[in-house]
Amino acid sequence: MRRTPHRRLAAAAIAAALALTLAACSDDDSGSAATPTATTTADPAATADPTGPATASAEDVAALEKVKVEGDPGSEPTITLPSTPFSVGAAVARVVTPGDGDAVAEGDTLEIQLTAVNGEDGKVIGSTYQDEATGTWTVSGDGSGIPALDEVLVTTKLGAQVVFALVSGETTQVYVLEPVQKIGSRAEGEAVAPVEGLPTVTLAEDGAPTLTAATGDAPADLVVQPLIQGTGKEVEEGDNILVQYHGALWDGTVFDSSWANGQPFPVTSIGSAQVIDGWNQGLVGTHVGDQVLLVIPPELGYKDQASEKIPANSTLVFVVDVLWAS
The missing domain is CATH 3.10.50.40 (Chitinase A; domain 3)
Incomplete structure (x- = not known):
């Protein structure tokens, strides 16, 4: 067990903030990241493949375009894959709904809602909406997060819906992320x-x-x-x-x-x-x-x-x- 409160989020982990997000709706109280299953939560920070291609191909972009997202911002979306198993070769993202709140910028730490499905069968593997929980995501410009996601987020506003896919071992996971509000960087009171x-x-x-x-x-x-x-x-x-x-x-x-x-x-x-x-x-x-x-x-x-x-x-x-x- 790690006993120190001080550690830096490493680039190789691809942003442990997503682990915190889906841990918010997990029944596992061990404090460690869960392995994605139908009953626990997904952790792309632990499972995304850092050795895979750095840039999505035209085929990856086209595949994500075929993913259907239904539901208004503020409610749990339904993610429908065009077929299963669904896969991409590298992380890829696109905007579903651009949002109508404040613009999202590089360096912002966001409170987010997140839903994920398994590319193998399309089943939900985690959702912050189910327990009325939220998570966080810091928009990075230095490549330490998920560049494909961060590059898309800075084109959106609060209330947007962004769908993205990650390679997780031999499986692809598909997420819909909604930035709810910006989190301050310091205490206020x-x-x-x-x-x-x-x-x-x-x-x-x-x-x-x-x-x-x-x-x-x-x-x-x-x-x-x-x-x-x-x-x-x-x-x-x-x-x-x-x-x-x-x-x-x-x-x-x-x-x-x-x-x-x-x-x-x-x-x-x-x-x-x-x-x-x-x-x-x-x-x-x-x-x-x-x-x-x-x-x-x-x-x-x-x-x-x-x-x-x-x-x-x-x-x-x-x-x-x-x-x-x-």
Whole structure:
């Protein structure tokens, strides 16, 4: 089990945000990506073939044109394949409905609805609509997402429907994605006065935090100190969340930051997620829009084990902006 809250979404994984999306409607609460079946959810980040062709062929484009999508934006679409098994040789996407909301742009993090079918038999393998859940997708311009999808999304507006197909092992999966709204990149709410004895936080114009270390001894117990109070959804145990974070040791030494890594960090099933215990305990009960200071004692962090830049028996300090929960 991965115990660290800090990792960068790798290009080879083709955007783990889609795994978070369909995990929102899964019965599997293990926090790991599910293998696509008729009863679990699809994870193109885990199953798409990174060794396949980089560019869709004319035949792939023509094949996707024959996929029929029925249903208005805002409702679960019906995806009908022209025949089964259905296949493409590379990722390919097209706009079904362009949308009538704000324009989607490169770098936007979107709240999305997503439905997927298996190209082998056309059966639904996952849908966020079924549990009234949503997911997230960050539109990338550097090739770290799904270029065919991202290139199409930036031609649309909120409320659009985009159909796309991915190669998954020897099987093709077909998706309809609908961007619902844009997710902010930072906490938004009322500032809370700092507490004496804790590290202090200053924010750059874009919201990126800088920590100034406290001078006294580290607290023995978990501290969850609000810095900004948001007014959004309360984070409940089992929710999937999207956060920005900045992590440092008690002495102020920075060891990781999503702000530096370039995109927010998704956590699946908070409370039992594959992150350190201090995150699982400290983030349940926060609200979307909150910024919180977490001071995490060693027993809720890495205990007596070193981890990359973190020495054994370290007290950890995080500034966490809660951007989204579902």
